Amino acid sequence: MKPLLWAILLCPFLSYSQLSITGAGTYTVDFDNTVSGVNNGQFQGAGLNNSPSAGQLDSDAWKVLGLSDGDTFFGGIFEGGDYSRGASQGGVVNGGIYAFETATGNYSLGIQPSVADFTPGDFVLRIQNKSGTVINELGLDYDIKVLNNEDRSSSFNFSWSVDDINYTSVGALDYVSPTTADQPPIWVTEHKNTTITNLNVANNGYLYLKWSSDDAGGTSGSRDEFGLDNIVISGIVLPVELVSFSASAKEGQINLEWETASELQNREFQVEHSPDGTNFRQIGSLPGHGTSTETHRYAFTHYTPSSGTNYYRLKQVDEDGTFSYSKIVSVRMQSAEHTVVYYNASAHEIDVRFSEEQQEDALLLVFDLSGRQLIDSKIAAGSTVARLTLPDVNPGMYIVQLRQRNKVENTRLVVNP
Template identity: 30%
Template sequence: GDLDLTFNNTGKVVSGIGTGADEIYFSTVQSDGKIIATGYSTSNSIRSVAVVRYNENGTLDNSFGTNGITTYSAGAQFSFGWEAVILPDNKILIGCEYKDGTNLSGFAILKLNSNGTRDLSFGDSGRVKIQYSNTENIALALKVQNDGKIVMGGFYRNPTPTPKANFLLLRFKSDGVIDSSFGTNGFAATNLSQIVASVHDDNGIYDLEILPDGKILAVGDVRVSSGNQLLALARFNSNGTLDSGFGTNGVGTIDLAGSVDFGWAMKVLPDGKILTAGFSNSGSSSMESLLARFNSNGTLDNTFGNNGTVVTPVTMANDHGYAVASSSVGKIYVGVFSDNSVGSDFTILAYNHDGSPDTSFGTAGLVTTNFNFAKDVSRHLTIAPDGKLVVTGSATVSGKVNFALARYHIAGVVPVELTSFGFRQDENRILLNWVTATETNNYGFEIERAGNTLSASGEMRWEKIGFVKGFGTTTEARSYSFSDPQPLRGISYYRLKQIDHDGRFEYSSEIEVDFSVPSEFLLSQNYPNPFNPSTQISFTVAGEGLTKLSIFSASGEQVAELFNQNALPGRQYLVSFDASGFTSGIYFYRLTQGNIVLTKKMTLVK
């Protein structure tokens, strides 16, 4: 829960985009650590979609758009960017809502190239605008199927018999053309209030997920009476019809003791269970953060929290759970927006896999961050590829609302998955080798060694004997090796200290090595080879006697003598050769004792 001080030196960033109010509604992180933030920017009383890319260190990415910023107005008085998806080719889709001066609103999609310019091959010069009804059409979610088709969700206002909102899904082909094979001419409108309670009332989608089988999950709310609003989780078939095998008639609901239960965000877990975040007034006159977990069939998971739900009060004001994320080790994070007139902060709640508070995070599972301004509003959170938590929203500075971001460390996220760690003895050396399955933010490995004796306090005496650079972030298996040219005789131990780019580290398990020096006349290959300017040569002898180790040029001229003294069997000798004064080329080193001679070749490369 600590702020990541490599992010703008403080862990926090505030950016003014337009001359008026600017706010982030959604953020996502590229594989290289750059952050895409979408929302709106205001200038001259016109709100436009704003897309901003930040470098991993929190500075604006000047290679994107204009000084890191792209704005777009859908020819309307108000435009908002609600959600962004980074495509496999690094192009970016933004789901948008627009509203003109007559209060007529609609759905829009903006597609950008990776440098922030519009992708002119998509829709009408990189953009698509569409309406379902001639009243309100509110776009709140966008996801992309495996086949490249684009699904948007939200709600529309049905004008008859009385104006009420209804679930609305629409699907586009990858080029921005509406997909007529979905629903009715590309639209799937559903009155969930009618299905749940046989009434005509408000209901709407606030978040979407596409399942591996192509079915669509949608979370939001459904009003069943003037005093009762339920959290609704619905599953649709790939053609836009409700999936009757999910929940009850395709819908799972939460109806706690209060009058309002609302779903704003969701996350599908690897086991198929579904987390939802929102708010409820079940235990208070004000709203409190609501976290729930559903089974994959749409029933509440009674092994989580209190029969599937966790209600958490944060402030005395209304607290809305607006985003949810789950880490690779099963921790759950909920972003909370506190609807305070003054004094609100970025707020994060952390939970264990069973719904209990994660007391290792912040204070009893709660972290708040003040940007030193009057009102800080967090709107979204996401876990970056390096395992850090990125939270985005707005901060008010001198009366102006601005983009705001913060980045946090998450305890327990291991940046490197080590799949094997072993050794072999190669003549007079110990060769260590290890393999990683994936790496995130990996700076490298320090190699540590300890002998078979303990300190006075009973601890092993570990020492650093080398370092191997890591591959940073990769999803491919990587192999590493390290040679210890002068191992300890007898029993010793080795371990790896994996270090990420922020200085955080994890130790590997230890391996035990029993190294015995052979009692034979043996000359090992120098290490490293090729070398510049120095290398090491090790040897052993079978019997006691005067022993010489000499260096010769390629022409046979002796150019150096490294060892000329009595040598004993059962010992390993390690000699360094500094070739700073020599030219590049092939050299030979010769070990002599009496009539026994061994010679090897080495290469100096400058």
């Protein structure tokens, strides 16, 4: 809920453990700076390790498939051979994992495909949801670095999964390098971005991002070199997932009810009312449940609704003060018979006169502008006038309300000094 949108921050859960989604923000993996749970220092093509040394990837977050030395797996140690070909500016011969320096001081997670390596092959990044709620959407940006130095084309495509078994391809992100080599070959950048929807990653669940490559064109010669860089993960977390919100009239008052399926850092709900659907004011509030994955139900009663249609919305406020609005719900209150109110200051009495006899029993109430009830008195059917004693009150504006089943009429009363 918040039919609002919030970004996802990827932060370390433990030092050198997989990447964890914990709150709001964005995170960039550029392979030049340490990202706990992803890489230790600037990547130098030095292999994968679950406790990475400088220049290595964290194997709790990464696995690589399709190498002739064997597939890696999460949490393992993979050093030497195809797993650690070192740093290079490109133009290499041996297949395997490199740290390609595509610009001065700018390194990427690189691969040199060959007959036996990465044809096909995959880079897989594992992320754990530690936000305390369900994640349904994720924003993703990344750069493909391409050195098109061979007369042969290769693909570099993206897909995602929540179980590391069944993957969903995102065709709009597909890339194929040109079959004809550039002259002279230089590193070029292909920027890609998307929003992944319908994720439904439960709290403590996992999300897997996969980049895959294979031969795409040409039948002979070596293959182009690729680098993956500047991965930016952001997203949409609904701090409050609002399941329902409704309003109903009963006995001259309006009852509001709503239900949440999960909450994230939810400080409170502020209830707002409007007689015209445009100009809203707060009429009350209820505390939220902070962060919770349980169902919670809320109820609020508006004792002084307007005659005609009443409009309501919820203002959901986070612990940090950010807020969002719910949809607007409305309910109509029929007007009661017209009433006229007189105030006798010396006797502290209110005379209420009805335009015609009351056809049924009614209830007469007086409220101050904060909604605090001061008086309630039953009016019998057949009455044309009622007299109430008003307790000592401060000068100001008050509301005299006549209730009849689902009919209500509010009349303003001014008490002068």
